[in-house]
Amino acid sequence: xxxxxxxxxxxxxxxxxxxxxxxxxxxxxxxxxxxxxxxxxxxxxxxxxxxxxxxxxxxxxxxxxxxxxxxxxxxxxxxxxxxxxxxxxxxxxxxxxxxxxxxxxxxxxxxxxxxxxxxxxxxxxxxxxxxxxxxxxxxxxxxxxxxxxxxxxxxxxxxxxxxxxxxxxxxxxxxxxxxxxxxxxxxxxxxxxxxxxxxxxxxxxxxxxxxxxxxxxxxxxxxxxxxxxxxxxxxxx
Amino acid sequence: xxxxxxxxxxxxxxxxxxxxxxxxxxxxxxxxxxxxxxxxxxxxxxxxxxxxxxxxxxxxxxxxxxxxxxxxxxxxxxxxxxxxxxxxxxxxxxxxxxxxxxxxxxxxxxxxxxxxxxxxxxxxxxxxxxxxxxxxxxxxxxxxxxxxxxxxxxxxxxxxxxxxxxxxxxxxxxxxxxxxxxxxxxxxxxxxxxxxxxxxxxxxxxxxxxxxxxxxxxxxxxxxxxxxxxxxxxxxxxxxxxxxxxxxxxxxxxxxxxxxxxxxxxxxxxxxxxxxxxxxxxxxxxxxxxxxxxxxxxxxxxxxxxxx
Ligand SMILES: Cc1cc2nc3c(=O)[nH]c(=O)nc-3n(C[C@H](O)[C@H](O)[C@H](O)COP(=O)(O)OP(=O)(O)OC[C@H]3O[C@@H](n4cnc5c(N)ncnc54)[C@H](O)[C@@H]3O)c2cc1C
Ligand SMILES: Cc1cc2nc3c(=O)[nH]c(=O)nc-3n(C[C@H](O)[C@H](O)[C@H](O)COP(=O)(O)O)c2cc1C
Ligand code: FES
Numbered sequence: 001x002x003x004x005x006x007x008x009x010x011x012x013x014x015x016x017x018x019x020x021x022x023x024x025x026x027x028x029x030x031x032x033x034x035x036x037x038x039x040x041x042x043x044x045x046x047x048x049x050x051x052x053x054x055x056x057x058x059x060x061x062x063x064x065x066x067x068x069x070x071x072x073x074x075x076x077x078x079x080x081x082x083x084x085x086x087x088x089x090x091x092x093x094x095x096x097x098x099x100x101x102x103x104x105x106x107x108x109x110x111x112x113x114x115x116x117x118x119x120x121x122x123x124x125x126x127x128x129x130x131x132x133x134x135x136x137x138x139x140x141x142x143x144x145x146x147x148x149x150x151x152x153x154x155x156x157x158x159x160x161x162x163x164x165x166x167x168x169x170x171x172x173x174x175x176x177x178x179x180x181x182x183x184x185x186x187x188x189x190x191x192x193x194x195x196x197x198x199x200x201x202x203x204x205x206x207x208x209x210x211x212x213x214x215x216x217x218x219x220x221x222x223x224x225x226x227x228x229x230x231x232x233x234x235x236x237x
Numbered sequence: 238x239x240x241x242x243x244x245x246x247x248x249x250x251x252x253x254x255x256x257x258x259x260x261x262x263x264x265x266x267x268x269x270x271x272x273x274x275x276x277x278x279x280x281x282x283x284x285x286x287x288x289x290x291x292x293x294x295x296x297x298x299x300x301x302x303x304x305x306x307x308x309x310x311x312x313x314x315x316x317x318x319x320x321x322x323x324x325x326x327x328x329x330x331x332x333x334x335x336x337x338x339x340x341x342x343x344x345x346x347x348x349x350x351x352x353x354x355x356x357x358x359x360x361x362x363x364x365x366x367x368x369x370x371x372x373x374x375x376x377x378x379x380x381x382x383x384x385x386x387x388x389x390x391x392x393x394x395x396x397x398x399x400x401x402x403x404x405x406x407x408x409x410x411x412x413x414x415x416x417x418x419x420x421x422x423x424x425x426x427x428x429x430x431x432x433x434x435x436x437x438x439x440x441x442x443x444x445x446x447x448x449x450x451x452x453x454x455x456x457x458x459x460x461x462x463x464x465x466x467x468x469x470x471x472x473x474x475x476x477x478x479x480x481x482x483x484x485x486x487x488x489x490x491x492x493x494x495x496x497x498x499x500x501x502x503x504x505x506x507x508x509x510x511x512x513x514x515x516x517x518x519x520x521x522x523x524x525x526x527x528x529x530x531x532x533x534x535x536x537x538x539x540x541x542x543x544x545x
Contacts, residue, residue, distance in 0.1 A: 021512065027304045029459055029512055071514065201300050201307060202511040204273075206265040208311050209300040218293065218314065223269075 001058065006042035008072050014102035015077025015195060015227045018044065018070045019203035022054045032058075033200045033222070035098035035172075036073060037127065044072075047097040047126055074203050078102045078193055078227050080111075084167035088190070089115045089131070090157045090181045092173020096127040098195050098226070099172060107134035114160055115139065118153025118173070122146040154180045161188040168193070171230075182230035192230035196221050242528045243535045246280070248480050248503050249403040249429030251337050251365055253280035256497065256536060257521045260484045260507030261285055261341035261367060261407070262311065266325035267333055273514035276333040278521055280503055283482075284325065286343040286369055289352050291317040301440040301449035306461030306486075307508060308438055310452040313343050313375055318356045330362040337364035339405070342396070343372065347382075351395040358400060365402050367482075368392060368427075371409030371434035373456045383409040383434075386421040393425035405482065407431035410462070410469055419473045431482045431505070432473060433466045459508040460486040467499050474500025474541060488516070490523020497539040 008018060019031040032054045034046040050056050061068065080087075080102070087106055089099055096117060107113050113135040119125040120143045131138050139156040140148025149156060154177065161169075161184055169185040171178050172195040185192035198210035198221040205223035212221050213234045219225065244255040258281040266284045267276050276282065294314025301308045315321065321340075329338050340363050344350035350368060357363050370383035370392050382388045393406055406422045408415060410433040419430055435456025440449040466485025474481055483501030486508070487493055493504040509516045528536060 028302070029305060029508070030302050030307060031512065199298050199300050201309070201508075202263075202269075202514070204514060205269040206263065207300070207309070207511060208294065208314050209297075209309065211294070211297060211299070211314070 001048060002043050002045045003068070003070060004042055005044050005070055005072070008070065009039040009042050009044050012036050012039045012044060012073040012101070013077040014105055015098050016073035016075045017098070017226065018046065018072035019074055019200070020058070021069050022057050024067065028054055028057070030201055031071065031203060033203055035195070037097045037100040038104070038130075039101065047094060049094055071203060075222055075226050076224060078170055078195075080106060081168065084111055086112045086114070086164065086166050088157070088160060088166045088169045089113060089135075090153060090169065090171040090173070091115070091117045091127075092153055092177040093119045093124050094126060095171070095173030095177075095195070096131070097172075099170060100127050100130050102170065103131055103134050112136050114164070114166070116141070116153050116157040116160060118142065118177070120144065153177065154184065157181055158184050161185065161190065166190050171195075178230075179235055182233075185230065193227050194230050194233065195226045196228060196233070197226070198222075241534060242525060243537075244525065246502050246537055246540075248281070248482065249365065249405060251281065251339075251403050253337065253503060254278075255280045255521055255524065256503040257493065257517055257524065258283055258339070258482060258503055258505045259510065259517060260505040261369065263507040263510045266321075266329060268325070268328055270510070270514055271332060274517055277335050279336050279517060281337045281339050281364070282329065282333060283339045283367055283505060284321070284341050285315060286313040286341045286372065287315055287318050287321045287353060288313065288343045288345075289318055289349045289356075291315065291320070292343075296451035298449065298451055299455075301455070303438070303440055303457065304461060306457050306459030308440055308450060308455035308457055309435070310450045310455035312452070313372055315343075318353050322357070322360055326360055326362045338362055339365045339367050341367045341369050341407070343369050343375075345375075347392050347395045350392050351399050354396055355399045358402075363402065365404060365428075366396070366400065367405045367407050367431055368396050369407045369434070371407050373409070373411060373435055373437045373454070383418065384412055386418055389418050390421045390425045393422045393427050397426035403428045405429040405431050407434055409434050410465055410485075411437045415469050416472050416476045419477050423477045423479050427479060429480045429482065429502075430473065430477065431484065432470050432501075433462075433485050436462050436465060458485070460488055462486050463492065467495060470496055470501050471499040471543065487520070488512070490520050490527055493520050493524055494527055494539060497536075498541070498543045500541045500543070502540055
């Protein structure tokens with residue numbers, strides 16, 4: 001979905017999100033958070049899947065509809081340290097959404113990008129074209145084997161980490177996947193950043209609904225994240 | 238902008254430039270909203286709950302959306318009064334100096350409530366207190382104090398003993414007879430009341446057969462609770478002499494007017510801040526507009542103006 005949002009498009013950093021009001025005056029009152037996939041001109045693009053009432057309503061909106069408003073860009077995005085030469089992206093399903101802009105920007109700055117992308121099935125692999133346009137290599141894995149390797153994306157990711165030298169790993173996807181990638185990156189001695197999803201009411205740091213347990217105590221995913229250093233996060237056992 | 242209309246109200250000894258405040262826990266300490274709201278246009282800022290030491294709050298998930306409302310079980314997560322003074326009060330003093338700051342106070346015991354207030358008594362940036370005896374999301378303290386007259390009176394008495402500043406007590410709607418609790422709190426020296434905190438509720442995912450909140454039950458807020466809140470403000474205002482901040486589902490100026498007609502001196506905007514971070518400004522403007530449209534020159538004329 002592409003949204004007309006000039007101010008947001010002008011200031012967005014990769015990994016930030018928008019908080020969308022999908023309906024007014026109905027049962028749905030809270031906004032919905034969505035990662036900004038790409039921004040160009042006066043527009044921002046999001047990728048979403050229909051999950052419940054809110055996303056269903058979004059899918060039914062006609063082109064040009066003006067009933068939605070957005071707050072954003074919000075949150076703390078990906079960090080790209082100076083001097084990185086080779087970055088590994090690992091995505092699971094819609095976890096590819098917040099990584100689109102970053103892949104384009106890094107590639108434009110001459111950073112080599114490798115991508116391992118996974119999804120349950122071929123149809124759920126998103127943003128593949130974008131990655132193939134900018135990355136040096138794109139490895140694909142599907143749980144059902146309908147495309148690429150048969151199995152979890154952790155397998156090609158582990159292979160890449162063993163065979164090549166990376167300066168940073170960026171990952172987003174289901175939390176167990178992120179956790180596995182964080183462990184692989186730690187074993188390989190490569191810094192890893194993850195983008196975490198939490199239920200969010202306010203999106204601006206006020207309500208404390210989105211907390212993440214870190215080595216420095218509770219942090220808020222909406223303003224301290226959604227991107228965190230993997231080493232900072234304390235996973236629930 | 239308010240032209241010839243006098244928007245000022247006196248709330249328990251506090252001079253407010255208009256009757257629009259924010260509900261505790263939905264506005265943090267104002268900083269998060271500074272990009273969206275001109276804090277100097279609010280009648281008062283009510284902070285999130287502050288306790289003596291740090292509280293970690295409850296496990297996640299902590300919120301669930303429900304029909305025209307939301308459930309929360311945040312559990313009063315806060316860094317404690319010392320950190321609050323250093324970080325939040327200092328910020329407020331610099332950035333919202335002309336707006337009275339009301340600190341929402343929590344405790345596990347009567348002594349803890351009083352201790353938080355004692356610690357804040359030396360701080361010049363505090364205009365008054367809102368003693369929260371109504372949080373449904375903590376096991377010890379919270380709602381337990383607000384559910385019966387005797388403990389509600391005891392907390393009020395202990396807090397009254399340590400401050401002369403304006404002190405409001407925030408009551409729970411999860412009781413059989415809110416009027417008697419309001420009266421017992423008034424008798425112990427409360428200067429005003431905040432009505433109401435969240436209604437105890439729960440939500441279930443039929444597919445997974447699991448509760449949506451980690452703590453199973455939580456507090457319901459938003460438009461869904463407005464009729465209950467209005468009724469309680471109306472009942473209590475007819476039975477006490479002290480002023481009331483009305484809250485529960487205020488989404489716009491019309492809702493605010495309704496609470497004032499029911500007997501509230503001021504209103505607090507809560508969950509609506511999540512839906513639209515600029516909502517408080519719309520409520521202030523809308524209230525002025527309502528007064529113009531109805532030929533009201535003093536906003537106080539709305540208080541208890543219900544024609545029944
Ligand atoms: C920072 C961030 C970025 C996100 N980016 C994307 C994206 O790019 N594409 C995408 O498809 N989805 C994304 N999500 C998840 C997306 O917000 C939910 O899928 C969506 O809110 C579901 O709404 P619904 O009304 O269809 O579902 P319902 O189940 O009816 O939603 C009810 C409530 O839960 C919240 N909610 C439900 N699921 C989630 C979830 N997984 N994460 C956060 N809040 C949720 C909603 O905001 C709402 O308050 C992101 C979530 C976060 C926190
Ligand atoms: C996320 C959240 C956190 C809250 N935290 C507090 C709190 O710390 N102290 C308190 O007295 N009330 C707290 N409340 C209750 C609100 O201040 C208010 O009484 C209630 O939400 C009803 O108003 P509303 O429907 O406008 O939100 C909280 C409410 C919400 C939704
Ligand atoms: S969503 Fe409210 S604090 Fe993060």
